[in-house]
Amino acid sequence: MRNTLTIAGKELQGYFVQPVAYVVLTVFLLLGGWFFFSMLRQFDEMVQLVQMMGQQGQLEQMNLNTRVIDPLLHDFLIVLIIVMPALTMRVFAEEKRTGTYELLLTAPIRTGEIVAGKFIAASAFTLVMVALAWIFPLILMIFGNPEVGVMFAGYLGLALVAITFVAIGLFTSSLTQNQIVAAISSFGILIMLLVISWAADSGGGTVWAVLKYLSLPEHFSTMVRGVINTADIVFFLSAIMVALFLTQRAVESARWR
Amino acid sequence: MIEVKDLTKSYGNFVAVKGITFRAASGQILGFLGPNGAGKTTTMRIITGFMPASSGTVVIDGLDIFANSLEARRLIGYLPESPPLYTDMRVDAYLRFVAKLRGVRRAEVEDATDHVIQVCGLAEMARRICGQLSKGYRQRVGLAQALIHNPPVLVLDEPTIGLDPRQIHEIRDLIRGLTAQRTIVLSTHILPEVSQICDRVVIINDGQIALEAQLSELPAGVSLEEVFLAAITKEDHLTEQDAEETLEKVGAGHSST
Numbered sequence: 001m002r003n004t005l006t007i008a009g010k011e012l013q014g015y016f017v018q019p020v021a022y023v024v025l026t027v028f029l030l031l032g033g034w035f036f037f038s039m040l041r042q043f044d045e046m047v048q049l050v051q052m053m054g055q056q057g058q059l060e061q062m063n064l065n066t067r068v069i070d071p072l073l074h075d076f077l078i079v080l081i082i083v084m085p086a087l088t089m090r091v092f093a094e095e096k097r098t099g100t101y102e103l104l105l106t107a108p109i110r111t112g113e114i115v116a117g118k119f120i121a122a123s124a125f126t127l128v129m130v131a132l133a134w135i136f137p138l139i140l141m142i143f144g145n146p147e148v149g150v151m152f153a154g155y156l157g158l159a160l161v162a163i164t165f166v167a168i169g170l171f172t173s174s175l176t177q178n179q180i181v182a183a184i185s186s187f188g189i190l191i192m193l194l195v196i197s198w199a200a201d202s203g204g205g206t207v208w209a210v211l212k213y214l215s216l217p218e219h220f221s222t223m224v225r226g227v228i229n230t231a232d233i234v235f236f237l238s239a240i241m242v243a244l245f246l247t248q249r250a251v252e253s254a255r256w257r
Numbered sequence: 258m259i260e261v262k263d264l265t266k267s268y269g270n271f272v273a274v275k276g277i278t279f280r281a282a283s284g285q286i287l288g289f290l291g292p293n294g295a296g297k298t299t300t301m302r303i304i305t306g307f308m309p310a311s312s313g314t315v316v317i318d319g320l321d322i323f324a325n326s327l328e329a330r331r332l333i334g335y336l337p338e339s340p341p342l343y344t345d346m347r348v349d350a351y352l353r354f355v356a357k358l359r360g361v362r363r364a365e366v367e368d369a370t371d372h373v374i375q376v377c378g379l380a381e382m383a384r385r386i387c388g389q390l391s392k393g394y395r396q397r398v399g400l401a402q403a404l405i406h407n408p409p410v411l412v413l414d415e416p417t418i419g420l421d422p423r424q425i426h427e428i429r430d431l432i433r434g435l436t437a438q439r440t441i442v443l444s445t446h447i448l449p450e451v452s453q454i455c456d457r458v459v460i461i462n463d464g465q466i467a468l469e470a471q472l473s474e475l476p477a478g479v480s481l482e483e484v485f486l487a488a489i490t491k492e493d494h495l496t497e498q499d500a501e502e503t504l505e506k507v508g509a510g511h512s513s514t
Contacts, residue, residue, distance in 0.1 A: 006357040010346075017345045103341035103402070106305045107358045108331040255326075256309055 003109040007117025008124075011091075015125045020090065024083045025129050028076075035075040036136045039068045064146040065226070072136060073154045073224045077217070080162055081190045087126070088169025089183035091118050092251070096177035101254075111251040115170065119244060122166045130159045150226030157223030160236040161216065165190060167243035174250040258283050259304060259410060259440055264313035266299050273299045275464040276313065281440050281457070283409070286432070288455035289444040292489060296464040297444040298338055301414050304442070305335040317410055318440075331360055334408035336416055340399025344388030348379060348398055351387055352405060359406035373401040378427065393424045400428065404435070411435065413443040417450060429454050448481045462489040 015021040043064070050059045095101040104114055137151045165186075172186040173179075197215030199208075212218060219232040259281040266274040274296040281287040291297050302308045304315050306322045306329065315322040320329035343351055349370060356366045374383050377397045382390060387398060396419065403411060416432065417425045433454050435441065445451060451458055452472065458481070460468040467488035475484060 003358065006354065010343075010354050013350075014343070014345065098341070098344065099337055099339045100341040100343055102302070102305075102307050102335070102337045103355065103358075106307050106330055106333065106335050107355075108327050108360050109358060110327070254308065255306075 003113040004117045004120065007109075007114055008120040011118050011121030012124055015121065018090075020086060021125060024087045025132070028079055028083055028129055029132060029135075031079050032072070032076060032133055032136065035072050036068070036139075039071055043067045064140050064144050065150045068140065069137065069146060069151050069154060070224050073158055074217075074221075076133065076158055077161060077194075077220060080158075080165055081187070081194065084126070084162065084165035085169055085172075085183040085186040085190065088122055088166055088186065089173055089179040091122065091170055092173040092247075093177050093179045093182045097179075105251075105254060111255075112248050115174075115244060115248045115251060119167065119170055119247075122170065123163050126162045126166055127159060130155065130162055133158070147226070153226045153228050154224040156228065157220050157232075160223075160233070161220055164216075164236050164239045164243070167240045167247070171243045171247045171250065174247045258316075258318055259287075259442060260316040261300070261304065262314050262316070264300065264303060264315065265311045266296075266303060266308075267311045273464055274303075274310075277461060277464070277466050278313075279459050279466060279469055281442050283440050284436060284438060285456045286436055286441045286443065286454055288451035288458045289442055289461070290446065290448070290451060290458060290485060291444075291461040291467075292446070295461045295489075297461065298414055300461070301335075301412050301442070301444060302337075305333050305412050306330045307335075307337075331406075332408055332410050334359075334403035334406065334411045336399045336403040336411075336413045338414045340395045341402070342387040342390075342395055342398060344386070346387055347383075348385055348387060348390070349374065349383040351398065352401055355402040356405045359408075361406050369405050369407070373405050376404065377401040377431065392419045393421065396420055396424075396428070400431070409439055411439060411441045411443075413441065415445055416443055417445065417447065425450075448485060452481050460485060460488045 043062070046067070047059065047062060050062065092101075095104060105111075134155065137146065137148075137155070140146045140151075141148065168189050169182070169186045172189065173182040175185070176182050193214065193216040197212045197218060199211070202208075213235070219235045222229060222232050261277060261279050263276050263278050264274055265272065265276050277296075277300065279287075289297055289300070299308075303310045304317075304322065306326055309323060317329045317332050320332070322329045343354075346354070352370045352373060353366055356369045357363075361369045374380055377400055379394070379397055379401060382394055382398075385394075387395070390398065396416065400413070400416060403413065413432070417428050420428060429450065432441065432443065443455070455472060457471050458468070459466060468484065472481075475481070
């Protein structure tokens with residue numbers, strides 16, 4: 001435990017002295033701001049239009065959660081797919097290239113502790129990033145009355161997605177000493193998780209059901225709608241565990257190859 | 258004490274180390290010599306537990322580096338070929354991190370860090386960022402991290418490479434001062450270095466031991482360079498008789514000229 005915290009502390013400090021983390025954070029929030037602004041404008045125009053037509057019934061159905069937060073969170077999902085590989089690509093790859101990997105692997109610590117420490121640090125940074133994106137719901141809460149519970153469920157979903165991406169990024173980074181290779185492979189896996197269910201509607205049977213289950217947006221969208229299912233939480237947690245397990249095996253493999 | 262027993266390491270079809278056996282006793286400095294590509298770094302990486310052997314084993318003070326890896330690794334201080342520095346950390350923060358990683362107790366981390374900073378002459382560089390240090394200072398920080406937990410076994414891979422003559426002199430004095438109760442293995446291809454600071458020499462060539470001898474056993478009047486060249490040009494290596502023959506031949510050749 002102590003070793004894990006030692007590694008996590010050092011890694012976390014690393015995020016704050018390196019430009020990559022700041023760039024990731026800035027891009028994430030700037031794009032988020034732009035999406036939020038666009039969605040809010042559209043919403044505003046629509047409200048005015050409906051008001052002009054005097055359809056009171058329809059006006060009451062218009063809702064900040066489904067018209068602004070829902071699409072915003074889905075846009076964030078896409079932004080995460082692009083920026084998270086950049087955040088995690090260096091975690092192992094850089095150590096391998098610069099030779100500090102030798103320091104880590106010859107120290108009297110377990111590979112599991114190395115992986116856990118790095119995962120905790122990257123997750124902590126990512127959670128800060130997702131937490132800062134609460135600025136948009138806060139703005140809505142000041143000027144409107146969205147449903148807080150639904151937003152909370154959606155952001156919980158976003159946090160789980162982001163941490164899943166961290167775990168997958170750590171795995172690809174543990175396989176190579178080339179950061180670009182790590183980033184592109186992790187990018188490929190994330191995109192695959194996004195589109196894996198595209199073919200699922202065209203067929204039936206177990207295989208398609210499995211593909212549908214693996215589809216990340218399927219689970220994410222449920223949470224964005226405000227529904228917290230154990231099944232969806234379990235999906236994300238298992239994805240994280242599988243990726244971390246594979247990472248630990250990849251690091252450990254240096255000891256038996 | 259380090260006991261290397263019948264160590265073999267192959268990378269695919271290429272056999273880098275072919276069944277070498279030697280021992281380094283406590284209180285001794287063992288010079289590990291050989292031409293480039295002879296298998297020095299590979300051997301040292303196996304001794305320190307960074308990579309596994311294909312067959313054979315290494316025992317550190319009675320602990321097998323594979324079977325009791327964690328305990329054995331605790332006893333070793335290791336300076337790899339290139340100093341394993343985190344280029345964005347400050348020297349003192351880096352050394353504190355390594356101290357914790359190497360299992361120095363929390364209360365003693367500060368003292369251990371201050372001690373190695375003094376011993377390695379890093380006082381003025383303590384607040385500098387590792388990446389901005391000159392080659393010589395990087396090497397010293399590398400040595401400092403190897404010493405920080407006061408290990409009974411030190412493995413130094415070319416500790417004086419890339420240093421200017423004055424620095425080489427300082428580092429040699431430093432290493433010589435470390436001997437008491439410690440086992441030190443250092444690799445180099447600077448032969449005078451071995452004559453100056455080592456008690457025992459192992460010459461490997463093409464993955465095999467070409468010569469193993471106490472420096473005091475070498476024939477008087479023969480330079481280590483001649484011994485080295487004779488050892489690595491010999492076709493068949495290995496047995497102790499061979500080593501003696503080599504020594505005799507060199508001795509004879511020298512006296513006849």
